[in-house]
Amino acid sequence: MPPIIEVQNLLQVIRKKCVLNELSMEVQTGECFGLFGNKSAGKTALLHVLAGIDRFRAGSVRIMNYDIRRTEKFKSYLGLVTQEKSLFQDLKACENLDFIAALKKAGSQNIRQVVEQLELQDYLNDPIDTLEEGVYQRLALACALLNAPKLLLVDELIDGLDFHSHNLIIKAIKNYLYGGGTCLWAFNRLEYSAYMDRVGRLDKGKITIYRPEELVEEYRNIFRTNEEHRVLS
Numbered sequence: 001m002p003p004i005i006e007v008q009n010l011l012q013v014i015r016k017k018c019v020l021n022e023l024s025m026e027v028q029t030g031e032c033f034g035l036f037g038n039k040s041a042g043k044t045a046l047l048h049v050l051a052g053i054d055r056f057r058a059g060s061v062r063i064m065n066y067d068i069r070r071t072e073k074f075k076s077y078l079g080l081v082t083q084e085k086s087l088f089q090d091l092k093a094c095e096n097l098d099f100i101a102a103l104k105k106a107g108s109q110n111i112r113q114v115v116e117q118l119e120l121q122d123y124l125n126d127p128i129d130t131l132e133e134g135v136y137q138r139l140a141l142a143c144a145l146l147n148a149p150k151l152l153l154v155d156e157l158i159d160g161l162d163f164h165s166h167n168l169i170i171k172a173i174k175n176y177l178y179g180g181g182t183c184l185w186a187f188n189r190l191e192y193s194a195y196m197d198r199v200g201r202l203d204k205g206k207i208t209i210y211r212p213e214e215l216v217e218e219y220r221n222i223f224r225t226n227e228e229h230r231v232l233s
């Protein structure tokens with residue numbers, strides 16, 4: 001089976017700055033693949049290319065074996081939670097679910113399922129701008145899962161959320177993966193790498209692939225080295 005995401009020599013330039021530089025990577029079906037890196041490392045830029053939001057300068061990107069420069073068919077298999085708030089601000093929570101379900105051709109059974117899974121029952125009649133951050137992110141994930149996507153792309157998602165929302169989201173993603181889904185998850189807190197099967201660390205437009213424990217070990221070593229220098233100097 002070909003990889004669900006296949007990127008070769010991807011070059012992305014934003015406002016004359018080379019953000020992704022000859023980047024190549026593959027994600028296999030069923031993986032939870034993390035994108036890790038400092039602020040401005042290019043995680044969102046890569047996610048936006050994979051979601052078909054931004055055009056890219058050069059290279060090749062295939063999602064589910066579709067060349068994303070040639071077709072938009074892959075988009076109907078995606079679920080996406082962006083870093084920016086992208087739900088409809090003028091609609092209530094239930095209206096967002098109904099509207100997005102209609103766009104994705106998802107039925108009322110799907111809506112009931114995600115509402116239950118992410119415990120949104122008490123918030124359905126609330127306007128979006130009154131939702132606290134954790135509930136907003138649960139709703140954003142619920143909307144992304146409505147079409148039972150083959151590939152879920154999420155940016156940050158759980159950073160700074162209350163413990164209950166954090167746990168509900170982790171459980172929902174775990175169930176999604178258990179059901180055969182694939183997730184690509186951008187984050188910038190090292191501890192979240194524990195949720196991933198593999199992690200790609202972005203730095204200066206390049207990607208290095210790690211097992212989560214290798215990434216933690218590398219940072220532990222950096223810490224130890226720094227500590228030694230500090231004590232010695």
Ligand SMILES: Nc1ncnc2c1ncn2[C@@H]1O[C@H](COP(=O)(O)OP(=O)(O)OP(=O)(O)O)[C@@H](O)[C@H]1O
Binds near residue numbers: 017045
């Ligand atoms: N619309 C834009 N206009 C100008 N520069 C941009 C734009 N979008 C991204 N960039 C630049 O591209 C680079 C990569 O940004 P990106 O948002 O992908 O980083 P990131 O790894 O997601 O960071 P963060 O963790 O802060 O979200 C940064 O230097 C950023 O300033």
